[in-house]
Amino acid sequence: MTYTETDLVAAMEQLAAEHVGALSQPQLDGIDQFHAGGAEAVERLLPSLRLDPTTTVLDVGSGLGGPARQVARSSGCAVVGVDLTASYVDAATTLTEAAGLSEAVRFLVTDVADLQRxxxxxxxxxxxxxxxxxxxxxxxxIADHLRPGARLAIFDVCRTGTGEPNLPLPWSIEGTDSYLATPDELVAAVESSGFETVEWVDESAWVVDWFTELGARLVAAGTGATLPALLDDGPTRMINFAAAVSDGVLSVHRGAFERR
Ligand SMILES: C[S@@+](CC[C@H](N)C(=O)[O-])C[C@H]1O[C@@H](n2cnc3c(N)ncnc32)[C@H](O)[C@@H]1O
Structure with a gap:
């Protein structure tokens, strides 16, 4: 099973040897963005979402909440994050309180299908x-919870068909909960669900560069509180992911879609 870590904020504070509220934004970016590309990837997604302070955005699979808080800070919009892992939602909520963003960003433990709004x-x-x-x-x-014309942005991992990635991976420790699609299969799934494609960009080369600089960036942040240190088998999971993208076994795509 993956995503079994608990008491994440206590673990972060132990790694950092200080209160999470004392961590700088670059330090937080190194621990609460649970995806390739970190805060820079969220920055690349933002323009396609067309957000402003009147909009409310849904983040599906919000994890530790780094992307949701970044989106709220950047655009002034409200964000609702949903996730199936209760301990991650607890951590996301505590980190959001520490950041003073609780008015704008909230997190729920729920399947997106069960959301009322x-x-x-x-x-x-x-x-x-x-x-x-x-x-x-x-x-x-997701489409069921959006108004017509609303945008959906994704930043996601696909298999290229040229081999299998080594386990463990950030999203799957044993492989039993990993369901990788090809880029074409993923776009087809999104389009069949009520969306038109606006943009579909292969970001793999950019992600390889980002992984190459990750170690130096984490060292420069100057804290022991990093995502690889926080996760079970974290360093191996990150190294296997980076190697699979670098070797062309996995790709990472950025997509923007519009709700019909
Ligand atoms: C790799 S983490 C990414 C977290 C976050 N999106 C980020 O980029 O920082 C994957 C997250 O998806 C959540 N998840 C997996 N399947 C889900 C589902 N069907 N609905 C909602 N969340 C899900 C997990 O609990 C986990 O928090």
């Missing part, structure tokens, strides 16, 4: 669908 102005999902076998159902669940 159905008129979100936009949605994003980052590195989540790799854990989902029925991708058409997953994206239809």
């Amino acid at each position: 159905r008129d979100f102005d936009a949605a994003f999902t980052i590195h989540v669908q790799m854990n989902v076998a029925d991708k058409a159902r997953f994206f239809a669940g």
Whole structure:
């Protein structure tokens, strides 16, 4: 099983030897962005979402909440994050309180299908669908909660068909919860769920460069509180992911879609 870590904020504070509220933004970026490309990847997604302070955005699979807080800080919008892992939602909520963003950003432990609200102005999902076998159902669940014309942005991992990545990976320790699609299969699943493609960009080369600089960036941040240190078998999971993208076994794509 993956995502079994608990008491994450206590673990962060132990690694950092200080209160999470004392960590700088670059230090937080190194621990609460659970995907390739970190805060820079979220920056690349933002323009396609067309956000402003009047909009409310849905983040599906919000993890530790780094992307949701970044989106709220950048655009002034409200964000609702949903995730199936209760301990991650607890950590996301505590980190959001520490950042003074609780008015704008909140997190719920729920399947997106069970959310009441159905008129979100936009949605994003980052590195989540790799854990989902029925991708058409997953994206239809997101479409059901968006108003017509709303944008969906994704930053996601695909298999290229040239081999299998080594385990463990950030989203799967044993492989039993990993469901990788090819880029064409992923776009087809999104389009079949009520979306038109606006943009579909292969970001793999950029991600390889980002991974190459990651070690130096984490050292420069000057804290022991890093995502690889926080996760079970974290360093091996990150190294295997970086190697698979570098070797062309996995690709990372950025997509923008519009709700029909
Ligand atoms: C690799 S983490 C990415 C977290 C976050 N999106 C980020 O980029 O920082 C994957 C997250 O997806 C969540 N997840 C997996 N399947 C899910 C589903 N069907 N619905 C909602 N969340 C899911 C996991 O609990 C985990 O928090």
